[in-house]
Amino acid sequence: MDENYFRKIINIIALILLIVLSFLIMRPILISIIIAFILAFIFAPVYDWFNKYIKVKTISVLLIIAFIIIIILLPLWFLTPILIKQAFTIFQGTQQIDFVTPLKSVFPDLFASQQFSAEIGAILSSFTAKMTSSLVNSLSNIILNFPALLLQFTVVLFTFFFVLRDKEKFLEYMKSLLPFSKDVEEKVLKYTSGITASLVYGQMIIGIIQGIVLGIGLFIFRVPNALFLSFIAIIAGILPIVGTGLVWVPLTIYLFISGNTVSAWGVLAFGIISSTVDNFLRPMIVSKKTKINSAVLLISMIGGLFFFGILGLLLGPLIISYLLILLEIYRGKAKPKIMIEEPHK
Numbered sequence: 001m002d003e004n005y006f007r008k009i010i011n012i013i014a015l016i017l018l019i020v021l022s023f024l025i026m027r028p029i030l031i032s033i034i035i036a037f038i039l040a041f042i043f044a045p046v047y048d049w050f051n052k053y054i055k056v057k058t059i060s061v062l063l064i065i066a067f068i069i070i071i072i073l074l075p076l077w078f079l080t081p082i083l084i085k086q087a088f089t090i091f092q093g094t095q096q097i098d099f100v101t102p103l104k105s106v107f108p109d110l111f112a113s114q115q116f117s118a119e120i121g122a123i124l125s126s127f128t129a130k131m132t133s134s135l136v137n138s139l140s141n142i143i144l145n146f147p148a149l150l151l152q153f154t155v156v157l158f159t160f161f162f163v164l165r166d167k168e169k170f171l172e173y174m175k176s177l178l179p180f181s182k183d184v185e186e187k188v189l190k191y192t193s194g195i196t197a198s199l200v201y202g203q204m205i206i207g208i209i210q211g212i213v214l215g216i217g218l219f220i221f222r223v224p225n226a227l228f229l230s231f232i233a234i235i236a237g238i239l240p241i242v243g244t245g246l247v248w249v250p251l252t253i254y255l256f257i258s259g260n261t262v263s264a265w266g267v268l269a270f271g272i273i274s275s276t277v278d279n280f281l282r283p284m285i286v287s288k289k290t291k292i293n294s295a296v297l298l299i300s301m302i303g304g305l306f307f308f309g310i311l312g313l314l315l316g317p318l319i320i321s322y323l324l325i326l327l328e329i330y331r332g333k334a335k336p337k338i339m340i341e342e343p344h345k
Contacts, residue, residue, distance in 0.1 A: 031311060032152045036159035038314065039068070040167065042200055047164050057165045064164070065157055073153065079227065086228035087132060138310075187329060195321045203297070204314055206281050207238030210274045214244045217270025221263040223251070237274070238313055239301060244274045296320060 026033070043064050050060035163170055175185060214237075215230025223229065229247055236246040248271030255264035297317050304316015 029152060029155045031308070032155040033159050034315065035311070036156045037163055038200065039156070039160050040163040041196055043068075043164065044167060047167075061161050061165045065161060068157075068160075082227055083231060086225040089225055188325065191325045191328075192322055195325065196318065199297075199314065199317050199321070203317070204238055206278055207236075208234050209281065210237035210244050210277050211235070213277055214248055214267075214270055214274040217267055217274075220270075221266035223255075223263060223267060233274070235310075235313070239298065242298075243278070244271065247271075248274070296324070 047060055047064060050063060051057060054060050054063075175189070211230060211234030214233045215226065218226035218229055218233075229251065233244045233247040236242050237244045239246075248267055252264050252268045252271060255261075255267060300316040300320040301313050302316075304312025304314070304319070306312065308315050
């Protein structure tokens, strides 16, 4: 066997072995590193603005980190116990809710059979109980695993600091790893940047705003367990097609049936506002950015949710969209077509 060929084989085996070992070492904190990169992408414009006036990169990043700690860590610390308490209250309440009677009044013919009504009632009770129980357990794990989460948050902050401070160097390094020509490399960076911005700002940020708008209405009209329902509304707002209507529509019906007419009208008004906020904000934020097809977006979010948990709502679409971009480039097409939507001119 040729000696040079043998050396290449050994080098490839050593490289693969090191990659596998590195992955195993980094796997426990891999999600934290990904979160740090996403946060760096989100706060890059803020960093550029700070750095334009302060002129010291380290101080600019530290100011942003202080802001992140204030808006993420402190609310998480104070609000998590309240969320757990409200989630448990809703969990107990679902055990006593009569789902069938309101449905009978709306669909009397469909629920004429006593056996059918009982089966539907049991299915709805079981579904809501499992959903609320899962949320209670997830929120409880935040407190139970707080030391580990604190270490993960430390990894996020350190990674965020170096990525944001040295973002030009990171970008150049990433370019050097791409096995493409200069022209294809520019396409990859253009589309990945556009997709990331579209998902982060157009889907996540707008969804959060929609949930917060509805949450304000819930607090104003003193809806019970408003904080927990606002949390659910934010998640629902992030999901494409679904939206905050998943929360405010059944809640409005429930309030009308229970006789809380003023609260019902208030929630209805804020619900409509939260659902229409998208129509005003999205054109301003993402009209000129590359977007992923809505059907692909929803499917990848659901898949990501199953695989990564709550962070999968963002990671799932990012991974799938990056794959679609590479497939389009591999096909040799000038522009993405069905799966990825071009920005409007």
